[in-house]
Amino acid sequence: MAEEKTGPGPGPSVDLAAEDEWEVVNDDGFVYKRRKRKNDAPPPPSPISTGNTTANDEQYLRQRRLLKKAALLNLKAKYAQEIREWESLSQMSQSRSTSAITSTKDPVPSSSSLPRTQTQNARKCILMELLKQAEAQEDFIQDVTSICGAVELICEAHEQDLKQPVLDLPVWGSPTTLVHNLCPSDSDDNA
Template sequence: MSLAEEDEWELVNDDGFVYKRKKRPRLDISATTSAPPPDPALEEKNRRNRKKRALLNLKAKYEAEISRWELLSNTLRDLNLQTQNVEKGFEKVDVGEMGNELPVEFSGFSRCGLIDELLAQVEAQEALINNVANLCEAAEALCSLQEERSKQFLLNLPVWDSSPRELMNALCDE
């Protein structure tokens, strides 16, 4: 081992645990004093610009999410109105109480009229079920998008940019 290599390492005693580590580079005080001090007004202007850009970006994200939630809310409100209209427009008929034989006339309807009425009611319920299914798909898509954003946020951390060896060295240095 040469003398130059020996100077790059230092012995550290950490409560009885002795190990070698690379020496940290020392800051040269003369080098830092020779640089002119940064302009405080320029630093403040740059800080405000960065802050403004970050807030505008955050505002755009929130506005997009709010518009999606408003769309879902309006769709749900329309669905509730449709349900109320269907319930008001159709009489509730319980066929099970009448048995297999229907009289020729049932509360003003003929057999065909009653069948048509029940068929229309079933079709309206099918349309409502389709609307609810579409609403659920939209909510699921929103949840998936939020989950992907959360995953991406964690994957974009600067910790993952370096190699594992550099990460371990940085953690050991501190």
């Protein structure tokens, strides 16, 4: 670096390069530029670790672990209860399905142990039972269809009742009567 004298005559020599150095400072979002300072300040003090702070840190970590453990145990108990409920529901549904299957099955002897006429009679009985079930289902479907038709008729009648006042408005009439109704006549102005 070159040292230059400032001003005429004898005087202190000043380092111009050092004077022209600037630094950018960000002070909580306020950014500005200032001349660099000489680093005469002592370094910031390093954090002093004492036995008390490490004991506090260990106590904090121990409490935090206990809280996490308690939360996890609580969550585990909650899920275990939910699993028990699902298992009981599953067992109930399985028992109902097995009881429904056993109740619908008629004990039919095997065809190998019965003579041919008895197996044909058993098959006819099963077919007759299935036919009765299909007829019952058909009757049920017809009943539901007739109920749906009745509800549809009621809805259409209600819709007509709602539409009728709107359709009776004079707006839907001829345009000339609409214009006469909207514009005052000359006889009304004289009155």
